[in-house]
Amino acid sequence: MADSGSEAIAVIGNTDLTPSESENNLKNTMVEKGTSLLKKMEISVAEAEKRTGKNAVNMQETYTVYLIETRPVDAASEGTNPALDSLWRRYSEFELLRNYLLVTYPFAVVPPLPEKRAEFVWHKLSADNMDPDFVERRRVGLENFLLRVASHPVLSSDKIFYLFLTEENGWKETMFETGFQAKADSRLKALNATFRVKNPDKRFAEMKHYGDELQSVISQLLRVRARAADRLYGVYKVHGNYGRVFSEWSAIEKEMGDGLQSAGHHMDAYAASVDDILEEEEHYADQLKEYLFYADALRTVCRKHELTQYELEMAVQDLTSKKQQREELATGTIRTFSLKGMTSKLFGQETPEQREAKLKMLETQIEEGEEQVKERNAECDEFVKSAWVDIERFKEQKDHDLRESLISYAIMQISMCKKGIQVWNNAKECFNKM
Amino acid sequence: TEGERGECNLLAPLRTLTTSVCLPIDCPPSGERNEAIAASVDGRHPLSSLYCRKRRTSETEQAGLILPNGTPVDTSSLASSSSLLNRLQLDDDLDGETRDLFVTVEDPKKHVSTMETYITYRVCTKTTRTEFDLPEYSVRRRYQDFDWLRNKLEESQPTHLIPPLPEKFVMKGVVDRFSEEFVETRRKALDKFLKRVADHPVLSFNEHFNAFLSAKDLNKRQGLALLTKMGESVKYVTGGYKLRARPAEFAAMGDYLDLFTQKMGTIDRIAQRIIKEQSEFLMELREYGPVYSSWSSFEEDLHDPLEGVSGCMSNCSSALEELTEDMSEDFLPVLREYVLYIESMKNVLKKRDQVQAEYETKLEAVVFREDKKPPVPSDVEKCQDRVECFNADLKADWDRWENNKRQDFRQLLTGMADKNIQHYEKCLAAWESLVPLLQDKQEAEGETS
Numbered sequence: 001m002a003d004s005g006s007e008a009i010a011v012i013g014n015t016d017l018t019p020s021e022s023e024n025n026l027k028n029t030m031v032e033k034g035t036s037l038l039k040k041m042e043i044s045v046a047e048a049e050k051r052t053g054k055n056a057v058n059m060q061e062t063y064t065v066y067l068i069e070t071r072p073v074d075a076a077s078e079g080t081n082p083a084l085d086s087l088w089r090r091y092s093e094f095e096l097l098r099n100y101l102l103v104t105y106p107f108a109v110v111p112p113l114p115e116k117r118a119e120f121v122w123h124k125l126s127a128d129n130m131d132p133d134f135v136e137r138r139r140v141g142l143e144n145f146l147l148r149v150a151s152h153p154v155l156s157s158d159k160i161f162y163l164f165l166t167e168e169n170g171w172k173e174t175m176f177e178t179g180f181q182a183k184a185d186s187r188l189k190a191l192n193a194t195f196r197v198k199n200p201d202k203r204f205a206e207m208k209h210y211g212d213e214l215q216s217v218i219s220q221l222l223r224v225r226a227r228a229a230d231r232l233y234g235v236y237k238v239h240g241n242y243g244r245v246f247s248e249w250s251a252i253e254k255e256m257g258d259g260l261q262s263a264g265h266h267m268d269a270y271a272a273s274v275d276d277i278l279e280e281e282e283h284y285a286d287q288l289k290e291y292l293f294y295a296d297a298l299r300t301v302c303r304k305h306e307l308t309q310y311e312l313e314m315a316v317q318d319l320t321s322k323k324q325q326r327e328e329l330a331t332g333t334i335r336t337f338s339l340k341g342m343t344s345k346l347f348g349q350e351t352p353e354q355r356e357a358k359l360k361m362l363e364t365q366i367e368e369g370e371e372q373v374k375e376r377n378a379e380c381d382e383f384v385k386s387a388w389v390d391i392e393r394f395k396e397q398k399d400h401d402l403r404e405s406l407i408s409y410a411i412m413q414i415s416m417c418k419k420g421i422q423v424w425n426n427a428k429e430c431f432n433k434m
Numbered sequence: 435t436e437g438e439r440g441e442c443n444l445l446a447p448l449r450t451l452t453t454s455v456c457l458p459i460d461c462p463p464s465g466e467r468n469e470a471i472a473a474s475v476d477g478r479h480p481l482s483s484l485y486c487r488k489r490r491t492s493e494t495e496q497a498g499l500i501l502p503n504g505t506p507v508d509t510s511s512l513a514s515s516s517s518l519l520n521r522l523q524l525d526d527d528l529d530g531e532t533r534d535l536f537v538t539v540e541d542p543k544k545h546v547s548t549m550e551t552y553i554t555y556r557v558c559t560k561t562t563r564t565e566f567d568l569p570e571y572s573v574r575r576r577y578q579d580f581d582w583l584r585n586k587l588e589e590s591q592p593t594h595l596i597p598p599l600p601e602k603f604v605m606k607g608v609v610d611r612f613s614e615e616f617v618e619t620r621r622k623a624l625d626k627f628l629k630r631v632a633d634h635p636v637l638s639f640n641e642h643f644n645a646f647l648s649a650k651d652l653n654k655r656q657g658l659a660l661l662t663k664m665g666e667s668v669k670y671v672t673g674g675y676k677l678r679a680r681p682a683e684f685a686a687m688g689d690y691l692d693l694f695t696q697k698m699g700t701i702d703r704i705a706q707r708i709i710k711e712q713s714e715f716l717m718e719l720r721e722y723g724p725v726y727s728s729w730s731s732f733e734e735d736l737h738d739p740l741e742g743v744s745g746c747m748s749n750c751s752s753a754l755e756e757l758t759e760d761m762s763e764d765f766l767p768v769l770r771e772y773v774l775y776i777e778s779m780k781n782v783l784k785k786r787d788q789v790q791a792e793y794e795t796k797l798e799a800v801v802f803r804e805d806k807k808p809p810v811p812s813d814v815e816k817c818q819d820r821v822e823c824f825n826a827d828l829k830a831d832w833d834r835w836e837n838n839k840r841q842d843f844r845q846l847l848t849g850m851a852d853k854n855i856q857h858y859e860k861c862l863a864a865w866e867s868l869v870p871l872l873q874d875k876q877e878a879e880g881e882t883s
Contacts, residue, residue, distance in 0.1 A: 210732065217729045224722045231715035238711055241704045249697040252690060256840055263847070399735040406739045407872050410746070410865045417862035421855055428851035434844045 037156040038147070042071045043165060045143035046086070048135045064135055065090045066142055070165050087168035091116070094142060097164050100175055101155060103184045106304045107387035108155060109394040111148035112293030114141025120222040120285065122230040122278075133279075137286055144290070153393070154386075190307050197306045198313055201384055207391060208302035215295040218288050225285060229278050240271030259434035266427040273423070277416050284412065287405045291398060298394065301387050308383050312376040319369035326362045329355060535561045537632045537647065539625035542617045543574075552576050553617055555624060559647045565639065571648045577602070579652055580624055586642040587631070588778070592785055593827035594637060595835055597630035598775040599623070600767060619763050623771060630838070636827070675791035680783075684825075687832060688783055695776050702769045705761060712758045716751060723747030739872050746864045753860035760853050768846050772839075779835070786824050793817035 037043075047067040055061045065088040094113055101110050118134055128134065146165070149155045160178070163171045246264030250257040541556040559571040580599055587596045600623035610616060631637045646652065680688065723744045730740035796814045 213732050217725060221722075221725045221729070224718060224725060228715065228718035228722050231711060231718050234711040235708065235715055238704060238707050241707075242701070245697060245700045245704065249694075249701075252693045252697075256843065259844075402736055403739055403872060406743055407869060410743070410869050410872065413746075413865045414862060414869070417858045417865065420858040421862070424851045424854045424858070428848050428855070431844060431847040431851060434840060434847070 036153065037150040037162070038073075040073055041150075041165075042069075042073055043143075043146050043150055044069050045139050045146065048139045049088070050130070051090075062130065063090055064130070064138075066139055068146070068165060085166060087166070089164070091138070091142075093164075093172075094145065096172070096175070097161065098145075099184060100160055100178075100180050101149070101158065102300070103180045103187055104158070104160075104178070105154060106187070107301060107383050108152065108390050109294065109297045109301055110155070111145050111152070112290060112297055113145055114138050114286070115289060115293070120226045120289075122226040122233070137282065141286065141290070154390070195306075195310050197310045200306055200309055203388065204302045204305045204384075208299055208306075211295045211299035211302065215292060215299070218292040218295065222285060222288060222292070225281075229281060233274055233278060236274035236277075237271050239267050243268035243271070256434045259430045259432070262433075263427045263430035266423055266430065270420070270423045270427075273419055277412075277419075280412050281409075284405060284409050287401070291402065294394070294398070298391070301391065305380075305383060305387060308376070308380045312373070312380045315369065315373045315376045319366065319373050322362055322366050322369055326359065326366065329359055329362065533633070534563055535559070535632045535638055537628045539621055539628055542621050544612060551612070553612070553620075555621060557628065557647060565644055566648060568648070573647065573650065575646070575652070577620070577624075579646065580627065582652070583642060583646045584627075587637060587640060590640060590642060591637060592782070593824040594634070595775075595779050595782055595828070595831040596637070597627050598771050598778065599627055601770060601774070615759070615763050619767050623767060634834075675788065675795045677787040677791040678794065680787055681790075683829070684783060684786065688780065691776050691780055691783075695773060698769055698773050698776075702766065702773075705765055705769070709758050709761055712754060716754050716758070719747060719751045719754065723751065742868045742871060746861075746868050749864040750861045753857050757853055757857040761850070764853075765846065765850055768842070772842070782828065786821075786828055789817070789824050790821050793821045 045066050046069045048064050049067070050062055051065050052060060052062045067086055067088055069084045069086045071084050091113075098110060098113055101108070114137070117129065118131075149161060155161065160171070160175045163174055167174075243264040246260045246267065250260035250264070253260065536559070538558045539555050540558065542553050543555075545552055545554060554574040554576045557571075557573050557575050559566075561569060577599075581602065584596055584599055587594075600620050631640075631643055637643065679685075723746075726740045726744035726747070730737045730744065733740060793814070796817055800811060800814055
């Protein structure tokens, strides 16, 4: 398990990031180097661009592509700057990759993608996917996703993932060759089905419940925060009206005029300052959103456990019933009801040959059944083991990241308060000169 | 009357300083009172020289000019007029040493009777003035009494700007007339009102004011007999005369007041809007904080940090609530007071116009009179005196009002800035105390893992 004391910070290759963005990325992606891909390469999503092209139904569409840059990290030549490899990917390709990972590593809490559509927006924020601010925040989210996968102890060594980062063309084909699509469909069907598990692992049941609660509380938090942001915007902006009226008022005053006029300028500055404040807060909201989606990934793993457990239970149940049938057939007692048994009772006993054939069939089925139970048992155990390891890893990561987020939120509030004090002190000085 | 006219001629140069020291206004009933009054309007009060002063009309006296300090002016030579000039103090800032009348409004109490419920305030006076029988007074007055006083002052001193009272009517159901906050706001405004009257060199000597401060029971009917001479004369100025043009000086005042009222109205609206937005933000904040608390209930490691954040938000909520309350209680009422003040000032300006209009009309009638015989009839002269006195009083009061306005608004706006600063400081303290807690925990975790 990672020692949080020696956390390595993902190297970010893009120098175009603003300081607050870099900081945000650092805080977002407290990832481990260790055995992960990040030891060998730097990864970044450097840019976003608009493209137009024909889609599947031959219609013109505009979409955004993101530039993935990678650079091998050569420990020996830290000083030199080896060439950057880069390729363009669009959001839907990221989605494909993630689906592949979900299917291929069902025990892993797979990092989430940034939201498909802008949600929990407050009125000034655009819900338009083409909006430059949204695109920018998505770029950061996509980079975060790649860095998280690249630092995951299991996911980072996936070949398809590597190709995604390095092979512009041909990646999709290789991925489809793995045959994950078929698994994906059946998995989706199974996950959506309702079934009752008799003996789920208690830890997973608790985790699932935790995932539910986490999802619910973060949704609520994001909703209220958006409303509060709207209101705060209003408060600051109305102060701008003071700027205008003080200016008009100063025109009819003699000695008071100068003080009023300059105070008005400070009121304007105060009103304008809210834009930066709320933009920073948006980063915090994004950090919360990541864990909102992570909660879903966690629930998926727990659900998968239930599925494997259910399949095991079904296999056991099937085996038990088959064994019982054999016993009945062998001893002639009917303990369980079966249509065959009834009809044979009604229409006469079967011949000894028939019975013999039946018994033999049952024996093979029981043999197969036992094999299946053994397999499924192993599957279940395997799943529980590896899933729990990843869940524990996730828990530590979550505690660490969210604590960091809260600290940065507090720091943001402190900065906002300090700015407020400064502006009002400036205004007060002007008022004193009236 | 010739003597009077002689004085008027002598004092012509003084008029350019907008001082009127001689013109007859109030006719005191007795010679003794003359002395008492003259003695009281001595040079201790710098502003008194700028105002029309009571003048002896007793025939036993020499029809001479009396200086503010009670000494007669030697009207026989021009030199004395320059010495008069020298002795006039034009500095109208009062310093504490010259104040001889202190008034406070305090201790509001609720009275419940079968007919009504109302609040009274204690009015305390300390003075060395001889107009008062005692050096100290303590009486109880209710808003009605203050209202009576203000009306009396307006009636009896129509050439002066009378300070405003807080609003009379409050909408029942919207504002609780007996809440601590409302009563305190009103008390402060009533206190300010009395202090302004007490600081005024003419109004503070008004007999109604005296009665208000000293009488055990305020007999409000008593007021009828105490109308000043000026009050009498202005009262009977009919409004039937049309003013040709308001002098530039007073026109400027009127224009300024109109614009100023507009600006006050705008600021009032903005302040109210801010309070509304802040209240709505507060509502959201009150919902936001507790969500962190409910989150903490199912977290282990994150429990304390989340609780901490929730606690901070609760502190910020309280701080914001205090800010909006303060702005409602302290800021808005003062703005509104000024708007009321301006209304009454505009009325004084209109009255002045009427007085001037009467004079001009009468003067014209005389000018176009057939006989063209001098002297100018005394009632036209009286009109002229009234106009000049009014103008002088008004100008002096205007300067004083401008000064007060500047101080009041400096105080009001710095107060607003202070309240906002205090609000942010409270929030800052809350968040700053949280951060090290979160970071310490983090370090501790690092050590144990």
